[in-house]
Amino acid sequence: xxxxxxxxxxxxxxxxxxxxxxxxxxxxxxxxxxxxxxxxxxxxxxxxxxxxxxxxxxxxxxxxxxxxxxxxxxxxxxxxxxxxxxxxxxxxxxxxxxxxxxxxxxxxxxxxxxxxxxxxxxxxxxxxxxxxxxxxxxxxxxxxxxxxxxxxxxxxxxxxxxxxxxxxxxxxxxxxxxxxxxxxxxxxxxxxxx
Amino acid sequence: xxxxxxxxxxxxxxxxxxxxxxxxxxxxxxxxxxxxxxxxxxxxxxxxxxxxxxxxxxxxxxxxxxxxxxxxxxxxxxxxxxxxxxxxxxxxxxxxxxxxxxxxxxxxxxxxxxxxxxxxxxxxxxxxxxxxxxxxxxxxxxxxxxxxxxxxxxxxxxxxxxxxxxxxxxxxxxxxxxxxxxxxxxxxxxxxxxxxxxxxxxxxxxxxxxxxxxxxxxxxxxxxxxxxxxxxxxxxxxxxxxxxxxxxxxxxxxxxxxxxxxxxxxxxxxxxxxxxxxxxxxxxxxxxxxxxxxxxxxxxxxxxxxxxxxxxxxxxxxxxxxxxxxxxxxxxxxxxxxxxxxxxxxxxxxxxxxxxxxxxxxxxxxxxxxxxxxxxxxxxxxxxxxxxxxxxxxxxxxxxxxxxxxxxxxxxxxxxxxxxxxxxxxx
Numbered sequence: 001x002x003x004x005x006x007x008x009x010x011x012x013x014x015x016x017x018x019x020x021x022x023x024x025x026x027x028x029x030x031x032x033x034x035x036x037x038x039x040x041x042x043x044x045x046x047x048x049x050x051x052x053x054x055x056x057x058x059x060x061x062x063x064x065x066x067x068x069x070x071x072x073x074x075x076x077x078x079x080x081x082x083x084x085x086x087x088x089x090x091x092x093x094x095x096x097x098x099x100x101x102x103x104x105x106x107x108x109x110x111x112x113x114x115x116x117x118x119x120x121x122x123x124x125x126x127x128x129x130x131x132x133x134x135x136x137x138x139x140x141x142x143x144x145x146x147x148x149x150x151x152x153x154x155x156x157x158x159x160x161x162x163x164x165x166x167x168x169x170x171x172x173x174x175x176x177x178x179x180x181x182x183x184x185x186x187x188x189x190x191x192x193x194x
Numbered sequence: 195x196x197x198x199x200x201x202x203x204x205x206x207x208x209x210x211x212x213x214x215x216x217x218x219x220x221x222x223x224x225x226x227x228x229x230x231x232x233x234x235x236x237x238x239x240x241x242x243x244x245x246x247x248x249x250x251x252x253x254x255x256x257x258x259x260x261x262x263x264x265x266x267x268x269x270x271x272x273x274x275x276x277x278x279x280x281x282x283x284x285x286x287x288x289x290x291x292x293x294x295x296x297x298x299x300x301x302x303x304x305x306x307x308x309x310x311x312x313x314x315x316x317x318x319x320x321x322x323x324x325x326x327x328x329x330x331x332x333x334x335x336x337x338x339x340x341x342x343x344x345x346x347x348x349x350x351x352x353x354x355x356x357x358x359x360x361x362x363x364x365x366x367x368x369x370x371x372x373x374x375x376x377x378x379x380x381x382x383x384x385x386x387x388x389x390x391x392x393x394x395x396x397x398x399x400x401x402x403x404x405x406x407x408x409x410x411x412x413x414x415x416x417x418x419x420x421x422x423x424x425x426x427x428x429x430x431x432x433x434x435x436x437x438x439x440x441x442x443x444x445x446x447x448x449x450x451x452x453x454x455x456x457x458x459x460x461x462x463x464x465x466x467x468x469x470x471x472x473x474x475x476x477x478x479x480x481x482x483x484x485x486x487x488x489x490x491x492x493x494x495x496x497x498x499x500x501x502x503x504x505x506x507x508x509x510x511x512x513x514x515x516x517x518x519x520x521x522x523x524x525x526x527x528x529x530x531x532x533x534x535x536x537x538x539x540x541x542x543x544x545x546x547x548x549x550x551x552x553x554x555x556x557x558x559x560x561x562x563x564x565x566x567x568x569x570x571x572x573x574x575x576x577x578x579x580x581x582x583x584x585x586x587x588x589x590x591x592x593x594x595x596x597x598x599x600x601x602x603x604x605x606x607x608x609x610x611x612x613x614x615x616x617x618x619x620x621x
Contacts, residue, residue, distance in 0.1 A: 046256060049437070088213070089472055
């Protein structure tokens with residue numbers, strides 16, 4: 001399962017045309033990297049802190065702050081990545097028994113509403129970051145401005161919004177029902193992934 | 195406002211929206227009504243980011259990472275082997291072994307889905323071959339895997355602890371008793387089932403074979419020692435125990451068993467990151483939502499209308515049980531917790547209930563609801579993993595639901611089942 005997903009990353013191609021597509025493909029790889037490296041760093045950081053506390057009677061002073069930064073990065077890189085592969089949790093039991101035509105229309109509706117929600121959150125999170133930047137708050141141990149740790153938040157919302165918007169377009173232009181830009185329903189190859 | 199928010203959310207959830215959307219739109223609508231317009235939406239983003247901030251939440255990705263490492267390694271098979279060698283030969287031995295192996299793996303991994311895959315997948319063919327009916331086998335695997343919810347580590351308990359500001363260590367220890375009680379009940383049912391259906395027993399293992407299996411399983415058995423022992427002994431916080439588990443899982447699967455290579459870690463970490471993100475965006479959205487409903491005094495409104503304040507502690511526990519059970523029959527347990535826990539926190543405080551007991555009861559209801567038709571999410575895990583039709587999966591579930599109902603009632607009337615170990619360790 002792991003290796004097939006690895007391959008998926010490499011062969012992932014954005015559905016956007018031209019230069020935009022290149023950027024989107026690049027973002028997708030970058031998201032995958034943040035997810036993997038973020039989790040590895042978080043594990044290393046937490047483990048070293050535990051060892052430090054027990055062996056050297058010393059906690060690392062910035063462990064908490066570093067983990068906080070990593071969890072924000074992982075969450076907001078991950079929502080875009082999950083949207084690409086149709087991996088957001090949803091209750092599809094009723095959806096699945098509807099006739100194809102209704103499923104397709106409902107999927108378009110779901111994608112459009114979700115995209116609008118994400119774009120709105122992108123807009124408001126930019127506003128939030130500006131207000132944090134103006135306040136001049138500094139992380140107490142790492143000593144850099146707090147707003148920097150939120151910079152990926154609007155990007156994550158924006159990328160997720162784009163993915164859902166593209167899913168709507170895909171459903172309008174293609175015959176099958178698309179759960180995301182790259183997942184056609186019925187091909188449950190990802191379902192086993194835990 | 196409460197009715198409008200509930201209406202929006204239920205419709206969107208059932209229509210199949212990604213579950214973050216109903217939570218987010220519920221919160222959006224609440225902020226819009228409360229501040230008459232879009233002036234405070236940035237504050238909503240702030241609430242979302244504050245929601246994923248608590249340091250104890252770091253235990254969630256760490257336990258997921260440890261479980262991912264072990265599901266791809268050998269730990270599960272070694273635990274299954276150990277259990278089979280010791281109790282495989284009794285009447286209904288395969289079924290009892292399945293339940294026991296699920297419980298043991300739950301003590302190692304904390305994820306129901308991981309348990310269904312790691313224990314259910316290898317044991318189902320063996321049970322079918324031995325003559326068990328598939329509906330019984332599927333129902334047993336789903337329900338026994340749900341014991342993982344209660345046995346520490348438990349991701350649901352971490353989330354409950356964070357939302358309700360309850361000690362996660364105490365919750366973990368209090369989950370052990372009810373988890374073991376469920377195992378005993380499922381085992382008794384399995385033995386009765388095997389006796390009535392006349393399922394043949396398995397050959398008995400020699401003590402030599404048992405010793406061999408013990409040697410093989412001694413390493414994976416270190417996980418419960420780290421988690422329960424570490425927390426019980428006051429050595430680890432849950433997050434530290436989770437980090438220790440990751441380290442231990444890495445040492446085990448890479449160095450001792452050599453079942454994973456260092457380069458596999460990248461893929462495992464990526465998949466952990468993805469699961470984490472999907473859960474954490476819900477936690478963030480849930481935090482914004484929960485801010486809205488408490489600011490608008492919605493819990494008091496709803497609970498006042500139901501008349502909970504006159505019910506007394508046992509009545510409140512019954513209402514909580516029913517609400518969570520029904521919620522989980524329809525949507526994902528984490529979403530149910532994110533929505534309902536903030537609603538019930540004020541009344542739990544008002545009638546002076548022990549938040550740890552409430553947490554264990556909620557976790558139990560979440561486990562039962564997730565395995566109950568029409569839409570309990572474990573049913574769909576089983577459909578995906580075993581590729582069986584919906585009706586086959588749900589046919590055998592009813593007897594388990596009855597058992598679970600009795601355990602729920604027992605827990606309300608005899609809270610010591612959960613609190614005994616907790617009091618021993620922390621009071």
